[in-house]
Amino acid sequence: MNDEDLSFHRRIFYDALWSRVRALPLEEAVLEVNRWCHEQASYQAQDERTASPLTVYRNACGRCGEESAFLVSALRSVGVPARQVYVPRWSHCDDNHAWVEVLCGEQWRFLGACEPEPVLDRGWFNAAASRAVLVHSRTFGKGTSPIHGPLVSYMDGVALYNQTGRYAAVSERVFYVTRGGLPASGAAITLQILNEAHFHPVARLIAGPDGAARLDLGAGDLWVSASLDGLEAEGLCPREEHQFTLELTADTSSDCWSAFDFRAPDAAPPLPPLGEVLKTARHQVLAHGDALRQAKMNGWYRGDDPILKAARGNWEEIAHFLGKDNNPLRRRLLEALSPKDLQDITAESLEGFLSTAAPYENLYPAKLFDSCLLCPRVAHEGLTLENKSPAVARVAELRARGIPARLRALDGAPEVWRDGAFHGPEGERWGTLRLSKPPNTALSYRLDWSLARRKGGGWQPLDPAPTWEGKTCTLPLPAGLYRLTTSARLPSGDQLAAEIEVKIVPTETVFLPLFLREITLENLLYRRALPPIPAEDCPDVLAALVRPTLLFWLEEGGEPTEHILNELSAAPDCPPAAFFLRGGASLAQPTLAALLTRNSQIQVFYDDWAYDLEAISRLLGTDPERPPLAVVWDGKGRAVYAASGYSVGSVVLLKRILRQIECQ
Structure with missing residues (x-):
């Protein structure tokens, strides 16, 4: 589907699913497969290496790119055409997202992976997707069927297809490149989005005979660069400009600060809320899936060894490697690996890495040996005895010869240990x-x-x-x-x-x-009076709060809520906060429970969660179907900021606004 590790999983998934879906209509079968995926795995932040669908299944977790590859694999295993779709970078917030499309008849429908909804074309990301500049799918090899959609690019055997119009309002954008005022046919054009304070490429195009490339895109600003024969040009393409021209020159550099606004597309109106029957059914499906997944996890290692705990569903393989003999290098090798490595590496591969490194143990200090010889991990490559990129292969080759080597954290350049220090490329100044x-x-x-x-x-x-x-x-x-x-x-x-x-x-x-x-402050805030918010044993929560506070309606266990809780956990200081939960059972959710244990600044209330969430969301202009809801309350009866769903850095922004309110 993307860059995930390959695995032999289809027979396993088919055997688990076929009896559940064989008699169902297509759309209901798709929903049932996603329910099964939710029973098997849920969202968890991971490193950049994309685990295989089988690893996600065995370890009951994955990030969105891994969950979506898992769902696509499960659907394909029972004969349902499916693909991963991907926003390479959001414009309105940092990071990206992936989900799944299925072919129902001649129409592509979508759903969030491992996030079961009672109907198709619905997910927490609906509003976010309506603000996308580009949504694409991919095939390996250039597909010829119109079912794939409009081609964006074909490079290195990978074709990208434009799916943006299914999610967002789009218009044709034309990018012209000229040289000396004439069309620069063949110029390479890169479209970029400002994300994480960096211009991330989202599409690479080639100018045609008229010096232009065309693409239907969402209504957001773009940073556009072009190059041909050593000449270059770049600049900001405002979202209202549907035709944009760059003139190639020999030097585009500037030694002065250049300020600019980078504007995101506007969101589409929120979807109508689910009816009560569908809401109840959704809640029951989520609770049932959570219970089954937890039961599976309860069958894993239950002792105190942190390595075997981190190995999750792969713990028996790791225990087999550890138990072969008393060589202390075995544990040191495992301690050098990431948790994700522990979750899918085989004992056979570990034996190979151990035997390659062991002869050099006494030649170097222990810390250097463990990190740059014993550890097989170089970057984010798959942990096999074969490596891919030239830089990774170079480091692996040096380590196999007993020479400590690594990739430089700054830029990924190979470094070699020599004369008591690491050295980068020869001649570098x-x-x-x-x-x-x-x-x-x-x-x-x-x-x-x-x-x-x-x-x-x-x-x-x-x-x-x-x-x-x-x-x-x-x-x-x-x-x-x-x-x-x-x-x-x-x-x-x-x-x-x-x-x-x-x-x-x-x-x-x-x-x-x-x-x-x-x-x-005016860039950020509005002031809107809030109605009384009743809770169990508290007729008016706002009246009980005595200072500006962050209010959160949390869908514990949901992916966006997990992100919010993780950001709160990672913050060095927790702001005053009130959590609105469905009931006391919510406190069993591990991420939430751990956060509450560490922070006395957080008050917990139980209320009619769904009703209050919808009422407050609609009052403040946010989407009630996209929990969690976060509100900055000024301590004087007014909301000054609200956001539903999740964006990277949400908690940082909420804390920043709260501090400004406290200082007023």
């Missing part, structure tokens, strides 16, 4: 970038700012692991051209951004103050 920021300003990398290096006609995002000392940050960097981007996202999803290009030369230091666009 370094300079320094020293940044400064306003005092008392907390910044998050890939949320508020990012750094990229010019490489191969594009920009490579970097991971410099910045550490601020007071208001300065010093970054040693290889000589070259860099782009620094800042972004401040508004509740509307729009961004106040700026970018600058900086040249780093060997042995010299460049001093650069960060340009951070200012967000005013």
Whole structure:
């Protein structure tokens, strides 16, 4: 479907599903397969490597790209045509999302993977998808059937097809490239979205004989770049411009900050709410699936060994490897792996990695040996004895020869241990970038700012692991051209951004103050009176709260709620908050229970959850069908901000607004 690890799973899924779906009409069979997937797995944040559908099934968890590949595999195993669809990057919030389409007759219908709804074409992401600039599907090899949809691009054996019009209002956008005023036929055009404070490519096009490329897209701003024969051009294409022209030049760099607004598409009106019968049925399906999945997980390792716990459904394979002999390198090897690695690696592969590294144990310090020789993990490749990319293959080859090696965290360049230190590419020379920021300003990398290096006609995002000392940050960097981007996202999803290009030369230091666009309170807020909110043993929750507070209506166990709880858990300080839950049984949800144990600032109330959620959502202009609902309450009877669903960085924004309200 995408870049997931391959597995032999169809017979397993067929045997589990066929008796459940064989007599059902097609649409009901699709819904039933998704119910089964929910019984087997739920959302859990994972690293970038995409696990196989069989791993998701055995370990009862996956991120959205893994869940969707799991559902597609399950549907295909019982003869239902299905595909993964993907928003490469959202425009209105950071990150991306994937879900599933099924072919019912001659029409594609959609659903959220492992998130069963009572009907098709409904998911927590409906409103988000209506704000997408691009939604695509893919095939391996160029499909010729019109059922695939309009072709976006075909590169390296992968075809991408445009599905945006099924979810969002689209219009044709035409991108012209000229050279000396004439059409630049064959120019490479890259469409990019500002996401995580970096311009992420979402589509790559080739200009035709008229110097133009055309694509139906959602109504959001785009950053467009073009190149041909060493000439380049780039710029912001506003969402209202349906024809945009770039003139190729020899030099596009600028050494001054350039400020710009990056606007997201508007959301479509929310769907009508489900009727009470369907709501009740949905709740019962979710509760039943949660119970079955938990029962499966209860059959895993129940002891105290953290490695076997982390291995989840793969614990017996790991126990087999550990128990073969008393070699202490066995546990050290497992401790060097990620939890995801423990969940799908085989004992046979572990034996191979152990035997390759063991002869070099006494040649290097233990920490170096464990991380750069014993550990087979180089980047996010599949953990087999064969590796893929040249950089990963190079590191793996060096480790197999007993030479400690790794990929540099900054940019993924191979580094080799020599003379007591790691060394990068030969002949590389370094300079320094020293940044400064306003005092008392907390910044998050890939949320508020990012750094990229010019490489191969594009920009490579970097991971410099910045550490601020007071208001300065010093970054040693290889000589070259860099782009620094800042972004401040508004509740509307729009961004106040700026970018600058900086040249780093060997042995010299460049001093650069960060340009951070200012967000005013009025950019963020409104003030709307809230009605009394009754709860069990409390006739009016708002009257009982004595200070500005974050209010959350939580659908515990749902993917968007899990994201909110994870962000609250990761925050160094928890703000005053009130959680509205369906009942005391909700406290058994592990993520929620762990958060409440650590934070006394959170009050819990039980109320008529569905009724109040819908009433408050409609009052504040949010979608009642997209829990959780988060509201910033000013302590004086008014909501000043509300959001339904989830966007990356939601909790950071909520806390920022709350602090401003408290200071007024």
